[in-house]
Amino acid sequence: MNKKELKESVQFIESKLEEKPVIGLILGSGLGVLAEEIENPVVIPYKTVPHFPESTVSGHKGQLVAGELEGKQVIAMQGRFHFYEGYHMDQVTFPVRVMKLLGVEKLLVTNAAGGINENFEPGNLMLIEDHINNMGTNPLIGPNEEEFGPRFPDMSRAYDKDLLVHARKCAEQLDLSIQQGVYVGNTGPVYETGAEVKMLRTLGGDAVGMSTVPEVIVAAHMGIKVLGISCISNMAAGILDQPLSHQEVIETTEQVRQDFLSFVKQIVKTLP
Numbered sequence: 001m002n003k004k005e006l007k008e009s010v011q012f013i014e015s016k017l018e019e020k021p022v023i024g025l026i027l028g029s030g031l032g033v034l035a036e037e038i039e040n041p042v043v044i045p046y047k048t049v050p051h052f053p054e055s056t057v058s059g060h061k062g063q064l065v066a067g068e069l070e071g072k073q074v075i076a077m078q079g080r081f082h083f084y085e086g087y088h089m090d091q092v093t094f095p096v097r098v099m100k101l102l103g104v105e106k107l108l109v110t111n112a113a114g115g116i117n118e119n120f121e122p123g124n125l126m127l128i129e130d131h132i133n134n135m136g137t138n139p140l141i142g143p144n145e146e147e148f149g150p151r152f153p154d155m156s157r158a159y160d161k162d163l164l165v166h167a168r169k170c171a172e173q174l175d176l177s178i179q180q181g182v183y184v185g186n187t188g189p190v191y192e193t194g195a196e197v198k199m200l201r202t203l204g205g206d207a208v209g210m211s212t213v214p215e216v217i218v219a220a221h222m223g224i225k226v227l228g229i230s231c232i233s234n235m236a237a238g239i240l241d242q243p244l245s246h247q248e249v250i251e252t253t254e255q256v257r258q259d260f261l262s263f264v265k266q267i268v269k270t271l272p
Contacts, residue, residue, distance in 0.1 A: 042065070125231055
């Protein structure tokens with residue numbers, strides 16, 4: 001990682017903000033609509049931020065949105081960066097490091113994922129209780145900056161247990177039925193084969209996607225408390241006899257839009 005570049009990005013963003021954000025939001029495919037709920041928004045396109053990559057995926061607007069959400073100061077990524085886009089892991093996770101240096105203490109990471117657990121249905125929301133890194137690499141490979149975190153960070157509480165309990169209480173308050181499970185991070189950009197899905201189920205995966213894991217690893221390294229939410233946008237290959245498409249992902253996230261918005265806003269509103 002390049003500390004000079006991090007500092008320049010942070011200083012640029014800080015110059016645009018009136019308040020320091022304490023909650024970060026990473027909004028996945030089709031879920032960027034949450035950023036439109038932020039009051040008094042400051043919109044910062046990625047392409048204007050020094051050293052920021054640009055999002056190339058349909059359904060990702062490619063901008064930071066900072067302001068107030070349910071009484072809390074937040075900064076949201078409306079679209080993220082993926083390893084499969086050709087970015088290095090340092091670039092994929094760069095915004096997480098920037099958020100920490102801006103003052104973010106808690107991070108809500110969202111994604112659209114394929115359901116591996118056969119009890120799931122498209123449109124379900126799943127709280128991530130743990131993950132399996134199946135990407136074949138790790139964003140912390142290379143020299144370690146001790147001021148950011150330890151050389152060998154503990155990952156047993158990468159997804160904060162207190163935030164999980166809090167989120168479940170919020171779901172109960174809204175009378176919202178949600179799932180909970182293990183997210184598997186693959187590189188993509190291909191969807192998994194039926195045989196791969198069977199393998200991932202055997203390994204203990206409940207949902208599979210192409211993001212989140214690198215960002216959560218870096219967040220854990222820097223001491224940020226993380227809550228992860230997957231929107232089960234489709235059932236993974238081999239479960240239903242139908243082809244998979246990104247269009248289906250976007251359509252499903254549109255259908256659960258209101259539940260997703262209500263859920264995340266309630267979580268943010270009632271955070272201590």
